[in-house]
Amino acid sequence: VEFYFADANLPYDKFMWTLHTADPQHWVPIATVASFKRMREFAPLGAAWLAEKLAADSAALEVDETKTKIRRRTEVTEPKGQFERSVYAKGFGEENPELQAKLEALFNVYGRTNAVRMRRDDAKKFKGSVFVEFDDMSSVDKFLNADPKPTWDGQELLIMSKEAYCDMKIKEKGLTGNAAKMRKESMAGTGRKGFNAFREMGLVDDKGKKTGSGRKGKEVLLEFLGARLVVHEADGGSVDAADVPFVKGATLRFDGVEGDVSFDDIKGPLKARFARPPFVQYNNGDAWGYVAFDKALSDEDVAFVKEHIPTVSSRPVTWAFLEEDTEKTFQIERANAAAKRALHFAQRDDRGGRGGRGGRGGRGGR
Secondary structure (H helix, E strand, C coil), X not given: CHHHHCCCCHHHCHHHHHHHHHCCCCCEEHHHHHCCHHHHXXXXXXXXXXXXXXXXXXXXXXXXXXXXXXXXXXXXXXXXXXXXXXXXXXXXXXXXXXXXXXXXXXXXXXXXXXXXXXXXXXXXXXXEEEEEEECCHHHHHHHHCCCCCCEECCEECEXXXXXXXXXXXXXXXXXXXXXXXXXXXXXXXXXXXXCCHHXXXXXECCCCCECCCCCCCCCEEEEECCEEEEXXXXXXXXXXXXXXXXXXXXXXXXXCCCCCCCHHHHXXXXXXXXXXXXXXXXXXXXXXXXXXXXXXXXXXXHHHHHHHCCEECCXXXXXXXXXXXXXXXXXXXXXXXXXXXXHHHHHHHCXXXXXXXXXXXXXXXX
């Protein structure tokens, strides 16, 4: 399930991206995910079982209060270094229904994999080879330098880095100069075929290069901390830092957590006092995080937070305001993250002038 929502798949899977963007909060029905082909073996256990399993075991996904929807815990980001972290392997014989799971099990022995892609010809027939994207370079080295060499059904596999495979094919075809360069860019994935959410949002062009959006029409506005900001198309959606209002005392930092954090554990108790749910930023593994509001907090507001959220994930926490410079920087980051979403939805709906409220955004935040 995590693979469906991963950076390596979600922005390149049109159906999954449609599900992801259909809800402003990015919730996806668990029943829909449970119906996918690769989930069929779990069908007898039911969607409720899947929800409980994800809630208990997944660090990348969160389950809503109704146990019927899931979403990523972090914002989607364009993957970096995929080409360098990818390998080629050949020698897997004929395809069968269990092959994908067996392939993943094989490569996961050497490290966490983001994707194991079976290569097919124009007729969709399996070629007997795969491209595998590992999560880190140490896993790539471990696989390529394994002793003994990786095998399949007792036979040693032909393995190499994806870059070495690309160079080999370019040499076989006798390509040189710009032709060789363009061919390598295509094989490397920078010119990835098919759906590309970053291209749809105007973050990359058809060749995979970063660019601004080419959208024309009414300006996109963003309501943020009481101000209305113009969203620029540069960098896929941004605002002028000078235009972002600084609201001192609108952000609290919590310290003392361990492991995973449920954003609903923080947002839920605050609904009784704050009309708009706050923005929570937390990165898995950190002992701290931020809770940002849409106004400056009064002493009574802070007292309410401390009284109603004395613990996070069963760990006692302390609450404090941010230093002024830290809060200024954080609010600008929030505004730019919200600008990217506002521009994306304006482009998708093609309605122009539609801004976001700026209540969510930022790496690791909900």
